[in-house]
Amino acid sequence: MNWKELSIEIGAESFEAVANILNELGSNGVVFEECGDRVKITAYYNNDENFPGLLETLKKRINDLPAYALNAGETLITVQERKDEDWTSNWHKFFKPLEIGEKFIIAPSWESLADEEKKIIRIDPGMAFGIGSHESTRLCIELMEKHLGAGWEEKRMLDIGTGTGILAIVAAYLGIKDITAVDIDPLAVEAARENIRINQVEGQVEVLQGDMTKNLNGKFSIITANLIHDLIIKLLPTLAPFLEEDPIIILSGIIMKKRDLVLEKAYELGYKLIDEQVLNDWVALVIGK
Missing domain, CATH: 3.40.50.150 (Vaccinia Virus protein VP39)
Structure with a gap:
């Protein structure tokens, strides 16, 4: 199956709001990269006749963010077509084990990992x-x-x-x-x-x-x-x-x-x-x- 890969570069302030919008619009997965005060969010959608309307809805909702005192800054949106294996590869590329605080390692559910001192929390992000x-x-x-x-x-x-x-x-x-x-x-x-x-x-x-x-x-x-x-x-x-x-x-x-x-x-x-x-x-x- 082919997917639409939709990438948005926005100001960090509005990152969580835009990620929530993407999920509410039915994203089949979200990953992100941070670069200073900018964030690139990548989401995946079914490649069907509903996608053009979805894209217009997304643009409108991002334009409405200032009403909630959020500034997305300059917004750059790109769309590419991807195959199933590309999507899976992206998840594995972006989500690696993370040490957080003094007690925890957050690890993908698909990775084998052991640690004698820290508790390992295994997460499968799904669409959340x-x-x-x-x-x-x-x-x-x-x-x-x-x-x-x-x-x-x-x-x-x-x-x-x-x-x-x-x-x-x-x-x-x-x-x-x-x-x-x-x-x-x-x-x-x-x-x-x-x-x-x-x-x-x-x-x-x-x-x-x-x-x-x-x-x-x-x-x-x-x-x-x-x-x-x-x-x-x-x-x-x-x-x-x-x-x-x-x-x-x-x-x-x-x-x-x-x-x-x-x-x-x-x-x-x-x-x-x-x-x-x-x-x-x-x-x-x-x-x-």
């Missing part, structure tokens, strides 16, 4: 976002290592926008026993469930399809949300009914120049800043009550 290489995911994992130590094992955790399920799996490996992972995208839910099975943490993680906190039940002591800044600002006012006493909330996916916007909303709602960590142009925040 989150293989650990992006700054926002790395920052989340490093802050989870730092803050979810002894004493948190019996606490309940909620991972919003779980993507491949990587943060939920990290939490399970850190000893958290009751984790709910949510994503609005059915393809992400499918990928997350498969990765949870691969990493043998089904007994600790439940994956649900849903729009952030809508239709959720119960209270949580730990919340992770690796989202773009405008979704985080939208999320924050909905969290109060789901929080246990003295919660810890880890927020990532925030470009540095949007940090103050997120913190302004957090302070307005009575949260305090506990910790923050920066990597290149990205920042992750830890807030609490």
Whole structure:
């Protein structure tokens, strides 16, 4: 089968938003390369009569990003035709084992790897976002290592926008026993469930399809949300009914120049800043009550 390989070069600030758009339009896989303040995202689509309309929809949605305070900068779009074997080769080329934080190696599910000191998390990205290489995911994992130590094992955790399920799996490996992972995208839910099975943490993680906190039940002591800044600002006012006493909330996916916007909303709602960590142009925040 032949595929359309669609590559977009954009400003790093809008990377996650554009990756989400590509997935929502039915991408059969996404890979990316970073170069300074630019990112090249490559996505794959069926080579059929629907592709021209899909391409026009993509261009319109990218043009609409400024309405969400996101600047894609100069946008370069190229399209090529690829065969199945080219697609598989690209996955293997772009996704290699990554050491993250002090405790983890994120590895493709198809690679054989062993390590006596670090925990290996195996990820099959499928059509979901989150293989650990992006700054926002790395920052989340490093802050989870730092803050979810002894004493948190019996606490309940909620991972919003779980993507491949990587943060939920990290939490399970850190000893958290009751984790709910949510994503609005059915393809992400499918990928997350498969990765949870691969990493043998089904007994600790439940994956649900849903729009952030809508239709959720119960209270949580730990919340992770690796989202773009405008979704985080939208999320924050909905969290109060789901929080246990003295919660810890880890927020990532925030470009540095949007940090103050997120913190302004957090302070307005009575949260305090506990910790923050920066990597290149990205920042992750830890807030609490």
